[in-house]
Amino acid sequence: xxxxxxxxxxxxxxxxxxxxxxxxxxxxxxxxxxxxxxxxxxxxxxxxxxxxxxxxxxxxxxxxxxxxxxxxxxxxxxxxxxxxxxxxxxxxxxxxxxxxxxxxxxxxxxxxxxxxxxxxxxxxxxxxxxxxxxxxxxxxxxxxxxxxxxxxxxxxxxxxxxxxxxxxxxxxxxxxxxxxxxxxxxxxxxxxxxxxxxxxxxxxxxxxx
Amino acid sequence: xxxxxxxxxxxxxxxxxxxxxxxxxxxxxxxxxxxxxxxxxxxxxxxxxxxxxxxxxxxxxxxxxxxxxxxxxxxxxxxxxxxxxxxxxxxxxxxxxxxxxxxxxxxxxxxxxxxxxxxxxxxxxxxxxxxxxxxxxxxxxxxxxxxxxxxxxxxxxxxxxxxxxxxxxxxxxxxxxxxxxxxxxxxxxxxxxxxxxxxxxxxxxxxxxxxxxxxxxxxxxxxxxxxxxxxxxxxxxxxxxxxxxxxxxxxxxxxxxxxxxxxxxxxxxxxxxxxxxxxxxxxxxxxxxxxxxxxxxxxxxxxxxxxxxxxxxxxxxxxxxxxxxxxxxxxxxxxxxxxxxxxxxxxxxxxxxxxxxxxxxxxxxxxxxxxxxxxxxxxxxxxxxxxxxxxxxxxxxxxxxxxxxxxxxxxxxxxxxxxxxxxxxxxxxxxxxxxxxxxxxxxxxxxxxxxxxxxxxxxxxxxxxxxxxxxxxxxxxxxxxxxxxxxxxxxxxxxxxxxxxxxxxxxxxxxxxxxxxxxxxxxxxxxxxxxxxxxxxxxxxxxxxxxxxxxxxxxxxxxxxxxxxxxxxxxxxxxxxxxxxxxxxxxxxxxxxxxxxxxxxxxx
Numbered sequence: 001x002x003x004x005x006x007x008x009x010x011x012x013x014x015x016x017x018x019x020x021x022x023x024x025x026x027x028x029x030x031x032x033x034x035x036x037x038x039x040x041x042x043x044x045x046x047x048x049x050x051x052x053x054x055x056x057x058x059x060x061x062x063x064x065x066x067x068x069x070x071x072x073x074x075x076x077x078x079x080x081x082x083x084x085x086x087x088x089x090x091x092x093x094x095x096x097x098x099x100x101x102x103x104x105x106x107x108x109x110x111x112x113x114x115x116x117x118x119x120x121x122x123x124x125x126x127x128x129x130x131x132x133x134x135x136x137x138x139x140x141x142x143x144x145x146x147x148x149x150x151x152x153x154x155x156x157x158x159x160x161x162x163x164x165x166x167x168x169x170x171x172x173x174x175x176x177x178x179x180x181x182x183x184x185x186x187x188x189x190x191x192x193x194x195x196x197x198x199x200x201x202x203x204x205x206x207x208x209x
Numbered sequence: 210x211x212x213x214x215x216x217x218x219x220x221x222x223x224x225x226x227x228x229x230x231x232x233x234x235x236x237x238x239x240x241x242x243x244x245x246x247x248x249x250x251x252x253x254x255x256x257x258x259x260x261x262x263x264x265x266x267x268x269x270x271x272x273x274x275x276x277x278x279x280x281x282x283x284x285x286x287x288x289x290x291x292x293x294x295x296x297x298x299x300x301x302x303x304x305x306x307x308x309x310x311x312x313x314x315x316x317x318x319x320x321x322x323x324x325x326x327x328x329x330x331x332x333x334x335x336x337x338x339x340x341x342x343x344x345x346x347x348x349x350x351x352x353x354x355x356x357x358x359x360x361x362x363x364x365x366x367x368x369x370x371x372x373x374x375x376x377x378x379x380x381x382x383x384x385x386x387x388x389x390x391x392x393x394x395x396x397x398x399x400x401x402x403x404x405x406x407x408x409x410x411x412x413x414x415x416x417x418x419x420x421x422x423x424x425x426x427x428x429x430x431x432x433x434x435x436x437x438x439x440x441x442x443x444x445x446x447x448x449x450x451x452x453x454x455x456x457x458x459x460x461x462x463x464x465x466x467x468x469x470x471x472x473x474x475x476x477x478x479x480x481x482x483x484x485x486x487x488x489x490x491x492x493x494x495x496x497x498x499x500x501x502x503x504x505x506x507x508x509x510x511x512x513x514x515x516x517x518x519x520x521x522x523x524x525x526x527x528x529x530x531x532x533x534x535x536x537x538x539x540x541x542x543x544x545x546x547x548x549x550x551x552x553x554x555x556x557x558x559x560x561x562x563x564x565x566x567x568x569x570x571x572x573x574x575x576x577x578x579x580x581x582x583x584x585x586x587x588x589x590x591x592x593x594x595x596x597x598x599x600x601x602x603x604x605x606x607x608x609x610x611x612x613x614x615x616x617x618x619x620x621x622x623x624x625x626x627x628x629x630x631x632x633x634x635x636x637x638x639x640x641x642x643x644x645x646x647x648x649x650x651x652x653x654x655x656x657x658x659x660x661x662x663x664x665x666x667x668x669x670x671x672x673x674x675x676x677x678x679x680x681x682x683x684x685x686x687x688x689x690x691x692x693x694x695x696x697x698x699x700x701x702x703x704x705x706x707x708x709x710x711x712x713x714x715x716x717x718x719x720x721x722x723x724x725x726x727x728x729x730x731x732x733x734x735x736x737x738x739x740x741x742x743x744x745x746x747x748x749x750x751x752x753x754x755x756x757x758x759x760x761x762x763x764x765x766x767x768x769x770x771x772x773x774x775x776x777x778x779x780x781x782x783x784x785x786x787x788x789x790x791x792x793x794x795x796x797x798x799x800x801x802x803x804x805x806x807x808x809x810x811x812x813x
Contacts, residue, residue: 013297017310020293024317027286031324032370034278072265072277076327101272131271142269162375165265165279165327169375199271 035163038191039141048152049136054126057093061155061180062148066128066139067117069098069109071195073165077143078117080160080173085122088180092147097128099142099197131197142194147176155179158190166193223418230414235347235407240303242345246311247298249342253318254287261325279325290317305348312351315339316358337395344399347406352396360389431486436728436760438479440684443783446472447690450786476783481618484545488625493542495629497653500540502567502579503533509547510565516555523562524555531569532579536652542626543650547581549619550646554585561586561643570649577654584645590638598636599624623648671790673699676721676797680704681711681737682759683729691724691759691784698790706730708737715741720754722796725776727760727767734758735774742775755796759784 048056056062065081067074078096085094096117098109109127118125128134137146138157147156156179160172172190179185261283267274294314297307319335326332336359343351366374367385375384449469457465487493510526517524547565554563564584571578590598599620627634632650678700682688688704695702703718705711708725709732715723723741727734738756745753757778758771768779778792 013306016296017293020289023289024286027282027289028317028320031278031282031286031321032366035324036370068269068271070267070269070274072268072279073327075264099271104272163328167327167329195269197271199273 035166035193037164038159038193039143039196041192042140042144042157043135043138044157045138045146046154048148048154052133052136054095054133056148056150056152058150060090060150061092062150062152063092063094063145063176064097064137064148065094065145065160066097066099066131066134066137066142066197067113068142068195068197069100069111069114071113071142073161073194074113074142075116076161076165076167077145077159077194078113078120079167080170081117081123081145082120083173084160084176084180085120087177089122091180092122094123096123096125097131097133097137097139098125099131099134100127100129102130134197139192140197141192142197144192144194144197145172145176147179156185156190158188159192159194160190161193164193223415223422226418226421227411227415230417231407231411234410234414236303239308239346239348242342243298243302243307243311245345246315246342247295250291250295250311250314250318253322254283254291257283257287257318257322257325260322264326283321283325286321287318290314290321305350308343308346308348308351309354312343312354313358315343316355316362319359320362336392340392340395340399344403347403347410349400349403352399352403356389356392356396359392360385363388428486428492431483435479435483439476439782440687442472442476442479444684444686444690446476446783447694448686451690451693481622484622485618485625488622488629493626493629495539495542497537497539499535500538500543501533501535502652503528505540505543506547506565506567506581509544509551513548513551513555516552517563520555520558521560522555522558524551525562525564527564527566529566529568531572532567534569534572534577534579534652534654536577536579536654538650538652539630542630546623546626546648547583549623550581550583550648553619554583554587554644554646558585558587558643572654575653576651578649578651580647580649582645582647584643586643589640589642590636590644591640592638595636595638599634620646671698671787672794674790674793674797676700676793677719678702678793679711679714679718679720679723681708681723681729681734682726683707684726687726687782694784694786694789697786698793700793708732708734708740711737712740712744715754716744721800722793723754723756725756725758727758727771734760734776735770738771738774738776752800755800757792757796 048062054064063081063084065077067077081094081096084092098114098117100106100109106127114125117123126133131139134140134144137144139146141159143159143161145156145158145160146154148154156172156176158172160170160176162168162170170190171188175185175188175190258280261277261280265277265279268277291314294307294311297304297310301307316336316339319333319339322335323329323332340352340355343355363374363385364382367381371381374388375381446469449465449472452465453462453469484493506526506528510524514524551563551565562585564582566582566584568580569577570580624634627648627650630650632648634646634648636644636646638644676699678695680688680691680695680702682691682704683706688706692702692704703714703720705714707729711723711725712732714720725734725738729737732740738758741754741756755778756776757780758767758776759780759782760767760771771779777796780789780792
């Protein structure tokens with residue numbers, strides 16, 4: 001009897017550990033899949049939008065980034081922006097458009113992300129009522145960056161993080177730094193990782209328009 | 210050759226013990242670390258939930274929000290990761306599987322935390338901290354397991370999802386190896402550290418093993434000394450007793466009495482030293498028997514009253530009715546504690562009284578807690594000295610030993626004995642106000658046997674024994690003493706100077722009983738007893754002769770050795786005449802009853 005009991009206990013332990021390994025593996029795969037799933041691409045435009053209220057700086061390249069002030073993933077995008085500004089000081093005019101639904105007060109956008117962004121020298125932050133400006137620049141996902149040269153020609157569009165909320169090296173960030181350093185870059189597709197800037201019905205409404 | 214062989218054997222035993230202790234230390238370290246990891250993992254899990262609540266509680270879509278998948282992952286995936294290691298640490302602490310599962314889980318927890326904090330470089334230090342903590346196991350394989358998990362994770366993700374680790378879409382084997390390399394870098398140093406710790410552990414184990422062996426040698430020395438001192442002391446005390454029974458002048462009687470007192474004192478000192486060493490070595494076991502507490506107190510008080518009377522002190526007893534119970538306890542050890550406390554009280558009280566009291570503090574159907582107090586009207590003890598009173602060789606004043614005598618062991622023995630009984634002991638005293646030494650012990654109570662032990666200590670008239678006894682004893686003085694006692698009891702006896710002579714005597718003559726000294730030249734008492742029993746078995750219709758061991762050794766295991774050798778009872782030297790008589794009477798009566806039964810069986 002004791003031998004059987006020991007064997008049973010071992011069998012249960014082994015079974016439990018196999019199950020544990022499978023569930024842990026499935027959990028991590030699910031987490032990675034979520035993190036690696038990009039947001040919507042947005043609308044492709046070739047030049048500085050004509051109907052925007054943001055002025056183009058003709059003396060240097062212009063980088064416009066659309067962000068949702070409450071998107072946790074966008075902290076990584078801001079970290080990437082800080083890296084770009086630090087690596088290429090004064091080489092680019094950076095504007096962050098913070099989405100604000102019209103029904104909300106101005107405080108709604110004053111999150112720690114806003115405060116962090118506003119505190120970075122060389123970055124200009126601006127409230128984007130209902131994401132009107134973001135739409136002009138073709139952004140639908142928080143963290144979408146668009147880089148224009150001094151003449152208004154778009155030279156980069158996409159994300160600057162490697163995954164959702166993931167800090168560190170990314171193809172988009174490296175590409176922008178390279179462009180600002182005067183290096184020629186092949187046109188590459190950089191997925192945007194972040195929260196959608198617009199609710200489903202807002203996007204649908206836009207499509208209708 | 211023999212000493213060399215002994216040395217070799219001893220060093221091998223020492224090495225074995227060292228290995229055993231080192232393994233024990235390491236097993237303890239593993240169990241302790243398992244438990245610490247179980248607590249840490251629980252904390253990490255809660256911390257991961259807390260961090261996620263702070264960093265990414267919700268995900269947004271325009272003005273709308275919902276629970277962030279990271280929060281769900283921190284709760285569910287965190288729980289999954291932690292459930293196996295925590296369960297194993299609780300159910301099977303110390304086994305290799307537990308620590309390897311903990312190592313894997315800790316690596317997974319690092320991955321989860323890094324992921325939840327957005328791959329922050331700071332969170333990567335969790336991996337290095339975990340490796341350092343895992344080195345507490347002192348098992349390099351655990352570190353290898355963690356390093357393997359980290360390496361496999363980076364290789365797999367580096368190949369299939371390079372963006373998630375390196376921010377690049379191109380698989381880079383080199384960067385995977387670089388990341389794993391830093392982990393291996395730390396692991397190498399931790400393994401070196403483990404090697405040093407294990408060496409230090411081995412050294413500590415070796416020191417402990419040496420200390421244990423030295424302690425065993427001390428115990429052996431004390432046993433031998435006890436035997437060597439008790440044997441001649443037995444002769445001195447015995448001869449003194451016999452001398453006092455002869456016609457002596459008043460002056461001679463005084464001298465002999467002084468010699469007897471000194472001899473008894475010496476015996477008490479030897480017993481105290483031996484007692485303390487036995488208690489310290491954990492070789493004292495309680496002999497629980499039924500005992501009436503009230504009778505025990507009166508018996509001890511009676512025995513001590515002479516000393517009190519000589520000093521002109523009043524010795525009073527007050528036993529609360531609640532303490533008048535029949536209890537299962539070691540009455541011999543209780544008596545020893547009371548004698549120590551009362552003896553001290555009498556010694557340090559110049560005038561007034563000594564009061565012995567007992568009361569029951571707590572009582573249920575089966576258990577009671579009895580408190581004994583010995584209160585004197587003596588000089589008192591300052592409060593700052595109370596703590597050191599129970600330490601060995603310590604008295605309140607250094608001059609006390611010279612003034613009052615004693616070894617300073619009585620109280621420390623009492624403390625050890627009380628603690629062995631799972632009780633507690635203490636002092637309430639102030640200078641000039643006398644002292645109360647008290648102790649409380651838990652006992653099992655038995656209502657049904659109340660009154661059985663009422664006659665403790667009552668003297669009985671000694672009946673004549675009328676038996677023929679063989680005394681196997683090599684010491685001539687002890688031979689004389691035992692012979693005189695036996696003659697006094699009405700017995701005749703023959704003497705045998707060693708075990709071999711004793712065996713031959715038993716084969717050639719009929720004896721009613723054998724008194725067998727254990728340590729004798731040629732053939733010792735144990736082997737002589739075995740030989741006698743072997744002969745009894747080989748001879749048909751042979752009766753079993755009672756053999757009573759006489760030994761100067763008073764250590765644990767002696768009685769068992771005697772019984773195992775075929776002896777029937779055991780008496781320690783110096784011999785107590787009353788106890789010898791009682792033991793002889795008991796065994797002779799038993800033997801007689803056995804013979805009658807045998808005759809009855811044959812007739813029927």
